[in-house]
Amino acid sequence: MVLPTLLTEQSNALERDGPMDARHELVGVEDVSRKFPLDHSDVTALDHASLRVSAGEFLAIAGPSGSGKSTLLNLIGCIDKPTSGRILLDGVDTSKLSPAHMTALRREKIGFVFQTFNLIPVFTASENVEFPLLVQGVEPRERRSRVAEALEGVGLAARANHRPDLLSGGERQRVAVARAIVHRPSLVLADEPTANLDTRNATQLIDLMRDLNRTLGLTFIFSTHDQRLLEHTPRIVRLCDGQVVSDTSAEGGRHGQVLASCVS
């Protein structure tokens, strides 16, 4: 996979400021609960969860369906608000922000990758990647340059003018990754990014994300229940019934034990 060159400035900053600065706390989840009303009762999707993520981490949130993975990502990504507790992003308590400020925060600091790619079907690959820059108001020449670099970075320069329906699943998800990083966010959130990919494409995608994480210091938090991916993930937070049941930063074998014990 071709490594991206688009984030040269970010990469240089990482080298200039050194690894200590890159390891500051980017995300803080403090005793967060999220309940959803259902008929006459509440369903608890997240139950007093706490978590800290440093800048530059590559973190997987694992757990079975309904364990609260997507809810946690939505809360960290400022597209939902907790029922109780607080979410800190770069030290800012996002649960107290107005909708407009949350929108601005998402626009500036967060990139999203979705399970079903969620590309705009009437846009080409390059136009999809360009969209976050358009929303940010980046001028056209700068947009073109950054889009080209982002697509080259994910190995899709040759497919820039193809619409999503002419791309394979793996290509679509790589376009989605390019879209998530093109505006140089602090944090990339990926909700089950490999769920719709075969093994080869899933592995390639995780390798790509890991490369971006290592090279540019981009912080990745992704949810998955794919054992293949977890084996290559340095830190795994395990959710069960909305609660954080484990948080391990270990080698692949030990992750396997943690998962096995959760399943049992």
Add this chain to the structure above:
Amino acid sequence: MGKFLLLAFRNVFRNRRRTVMTLLMVGGGVAGLLLVGGFFAFMFRGLRESTIHDGLGHIQIFTAEHFRRDEVHVLDTGIGDWRQVAASVRSGSHVRGVAPRIEFYGMLSNGVKSSVFMGSAVDPDAERNMGFSPRMAAGRDLGGNSNGEVEALIGTGVARSMSVKVGDGLTILAVTADGALNGIDVQIVGIVNTGFKEVDDRYLRITLPSAQRLLASDRVTNLVVGLDATENTDKAAAELAPRLRGLPQQMVLKKWIDLAAYYKQVRTLFSGIFLFLGVIVFFMVLMASVNTLLMTMFERTREIGTMLAMGTPRKWIVALFMLEATLTGILGAVAGVAGGNVLGMLLNSLGLHLPPPPGTTVDMHFRVLHVPSLMIGSSLLVVVSLALASILPAIRASRLQIAEALAHV
């Protein structure tokens, strides 16, 4: 902005079948308005020109006292030195001719039956020079091949009620300027069908000298001015008005529209009908479009959620939906204008006729005029309808909960 417009444009054609249906509906509305409006415009134009050329003229000149006159002594308030006034007016630009008239009333009799008439006395040559010719049902116009008899034209209704025909004689009775009853014998040289039964039942036309002899006066009631084109009426009136000042008698100038009460009534009635049709089209487009756009919003819920997740301002989503609807409206309007014009040309080529409208006795041509202002108005109507229709779906789309929208299947 360019990309945003591009996104809106491509979204319009996303579901082609639905777009085609929407364009058919919008275009059909526009085409319908153009056909109906174009036909009404043809009717208005036809009625306007027939009103003018049947004798009303483009401009009429009266004395100021005319409108306060005694109905019996019609020439008491007539124009005395009408030749001087006519000469002054005749030199105006756009003026094709000036004709003196006497409008008078009286009785007709053939010895067996009598009938009331509304008569006009004219200078046939001056009338013809301006292109004002009565619509002859039988016989000929005044002033041709006269054998010394006093000639008269009567309406078809008069001919029918008095059982007379071309070549028959009649006696006309009227009150002179002195208040005495006077009469002259005339020969019917033609029968006129004005198209309006009420007029045909009272119509009489004789030459000016005959009427002046009958009414014992050299005056005329008014001067009728014919122009080169109806569109020049305002310009010509503005030019002629100063020329009428300083004359021995105070004169009043009236444009045809001020005197054409029937034309104004017809125009008001049909404009009301057209407005009603416009309202129907407006609501038809509005209701159908709201439904279509809500369906579109529902189908694109996840995409909207994705855009919102990426930090797209909610007002952008509103703008996107409104832009898409407006583009659809513009495309529909273009299709409608094109379709309406083609259909109009097709219908015009068929040479269709309609039965006589109420109160008239002449078949009507069916013709559709291509009126630019109507095309612009109808197009604006549907574009505004669609833009308004998009407000509700646009606001609903912009207010989607992002997490729920992303989970939408």
